[in-house]
Amino acid sequence: xxxxxxxDFLFPPQCANCNALGSGLCDACAPRGxxxxxxxxxxxxxxxxxxxGSLRAAVLALKDGRRDVAxxxxxxxxxxxxxxxxxxxIPTTPKRRRARGLDGVALVARYAADxxxxxxxxxxxxxxxxxxxxxxxxxxxxxxxxxxxSATTIAARRVILFDDVCTTGATLRDCAAAVxxxxxxxEDAVVVAAALHEAGTREPATKSGHPWSKPTRN
Ligand SMILES: [Zn+2]
Numbered sequence: 001x002x003x004x005x006x007x008d009f010l011f012p013p014q015c016a017n018c019n020a021l022g023s024g025l026c027d028a029c030a031p032r033g034x035x036x037x038x039x040x041x042x043x044x045x046x047x048x049x050x051x052x053g054s055l056r057a058a059v060l061a062l063k064d065g066r067r068d069v070a071x072x073x074x075x076x077x078x079x080x081x082x083x084x085x086x087x088x089x090i091p092t093t094p095k096r097r098r099a100r101g102l103d104g105v106a107l108v109a110r111y112a113a114d115x116x117x118x119x120x121x122x123x124x125x126x127x128x129x130x131x132x133x134x135x136x137x138x139x140x141x142x143x144x145x146x147x148x149x150s151a152t153t154i155a156a157r158r159v160i161l162f163d164d165v166c167t168t169g170a171t172l173r174d175c176a177a178a179v180x181x182x183x184x185x186x187e188d189a190v191v192v193a194a195a196l197h198e199a200g201t202r203e204p205a206t207k208s209g210h211p212w213s214k215p216t217r218n
Contacts, residue, residue, distance in 0.1 A: 013068035016061035017054035024061070024069030029054035030076050036194045040169045043161070043176050044187060047194035048077050051165050055193050059164050065100035067107065073164075073192055074111020080190045081116035082160065087190070090163040090175055091126050091147075108192065109162045120162075123153045123184070124175055147178040155183035160190055167195040 015026040031049035038045040049055050061069040081087065089106040097103045109120045125148045161175055172189050179186045 011068070013072070016066065016069045016072075017057040024066060024072035025054065025058045025076065029058075030072070031055045035080065036196065038166060038169065038194055038196075040173055043169070043172055043189050045166050045169065045172065045189045045191060045194070046080050047166060047191045048080060049193060051167075051193035051195040059193055062104040062108065062164060063100075065102055065104065067102060070102070070104055070107040071111050074108045075115060077108065077190065077192055078112040078115035081112050081118050083117040085116075085118045086157060086159045087113050087118055087120045087162045088123050088154075088159045088175075088179065088184075088186075089120065090161060090171055091122070091124050093126050105162065105164050108164065112162075121153060121157075121159060123150050123159070123182075124148070124178060125150075145174075145178075147175050149175075149178040149182035149184065151182040153182075154179060156185070158185040160188045161186060163189065163191045165193045165195055166191040 012021050013023050014021055015029055016024055017029040018026060020026045020028070031054070033049070036047040036050060038047065051059065058069050058073055062073060087109045089103070089109040092100075092103050092105065106120065106122065112118070113120045127146055127148055159179060161172055161179070163172060166172060166189070172191075176186050176189075
């Protein structure tokens with residue numbers, strides 16, 4: 001992209017946590033160590049790390065529309081993405097996409113997929129407006145049919161859902177249901193961060209590496 005050097009000159013990438021110049025999340029602040037596995041009723045979720053500290057700062061900066069942070073998070077999460085796989089990002093609402101100028105989750109997915117040798121498929125759409133904001137957990141869990149999936153795009157294809165944070169798991173479960181309804185196959189999700197206090201059953205942490213190659217599925 002020809003405009004990229006100019007953008008980097010005008011707005012140099014800056015760590016979302018410690019403000020060091022050079023990357024949206026510097027090496028010192030990037031999460032390292034163990035990934036988090038969460039078992040939802042119909043989905044195995046792998047998160048880069050818990051939603052806390054520097055990773056939480058980066059996810060919040062991503063929600064503010066920081067492209068440099070999206071790139072840094074994509075780099076961090078890429079080792080969790082299976083080569084050759086098809087990532088389906090959880091979409092934001094068109095209203096929020098317009099307000100921020102980008103869909104942060106889709107952008108992180110693109111950066112990660114580029115590095116991992118995977119592809120991104122924008123197969124999901126969010127139906128309602130800002131329905132989630134300000135709602136209680138019970139209301140969120142009750143929300144069904146929020147997502148629509150294009151059957152022509154996804155039928156008979158195996159995909160991996162991709163999101164920034166897994167909190168209750170309700171959004172991922174709704175999206176998995178929409179994918180399956182459209183004829184797609186989905187058993188796994190990759191997320192940047194896991195808010196463990198609300199998520200589903202947590203499995204013992206696995207060592208960093210390539211979780212898709214481990215025979216731990218059941
Ligand atoms: Zn930093």
